[in-house]
Amino acid sequence: MTESDAQPTVTSPLDHPLSPREIRGWARDLAVALVLALVIIVFLYQPVKVEGTSMAPLLSDQERIFINKFVYRFEPIGRGDVIVFWYPLDRSKSFIKRVVGLPGESVEIRRGHLFVDAKEIDEPYVPPNFFDGTSYGPIHLGTQEFFVMGDHRDSSNDSRVFGPVPRGSIYGKAVFAYWPVAQFGAIPAPPNDVQ
Numbered sequence: 001m002t003e004s005d006a007q008p009t010v011t012s013p014l015d016h017p018l019s020p021r022e023i024r025g026w027a028r029d030l031a032v033a034l035v036l037a038l039v040i041i042v043f044l045y046q047p048v049k050v051e052g053t054s055m056a057p058l059l060s061d062q063e064r065i066f067i068n069k070f071v072y073r074f075e076p077i078g079r080g081d082v083i084v085f086w087y088p089l090d091r092s093k094s095f096i097k098r099v100v101g102l103p104g105e106s107v108e109i110r111r112g113h114l115f116v117d118a119k120e121i122d123e124p125y126v127p128p129n130f131f132d133g134t135s136y137g138p139i140h141l142g143t144q145e146f147f148v149m150g151d152h153r154d155s156s157n158d159s160r161v162f163g164p165v166p167r168g169s170i171y172g173k174a175v176f177a178y179w180p181v182a183q184f185g186a187i188p189a190p191p192n193d194v195q
Helices: 020-044
Strands: 045-049 064-068 082-086 094-101 106-110 113-116 136-140 145-149 170-179
Touching (some): 045 170, 082 145
Antiparallel strands (some): 045 064
16 A cells, blocks of 8 residues: 555545536525525514614614514514504604503603503613603503604604504514624513513
């Protein structure tokens, strides 16, 4: 046995061109992957970019997040959920806000504090320096209406300006932040005492 006989042989994939059958297999796998990605993006999750500071400190300007477009087919929209909806005054725009009032409830803001059905709601996600001290309402929500507000109350264009959001305008729930990397992770659910 010579020294050259003991060396393993290495072949490059380029030494053996792909057969038509292998090419069809790769093309099929690629097509399936693209279709699955399209189904996930169209029906389940959609990447969106946050514009503005109305949801600070939870979400920052230019942050990238995924919204779940399918979740509300299986569960109701809850108080504290961060939702994406068509802006009631211009349906070509989308807004992201937090649900603070549910259908059938009476909502009032007294010097910046939220009251639902005359009971004050604790909002631990709103830092004290983000309250704006204004008053609004009371307003009674219809059976398919939601009252939404940004967490940065003194810089938020929300239901205090454009009124309640119809259920049909809500198309997703913010679930995951992916950019910038420092914000990577699940968007926290509302505290249980907010429900």
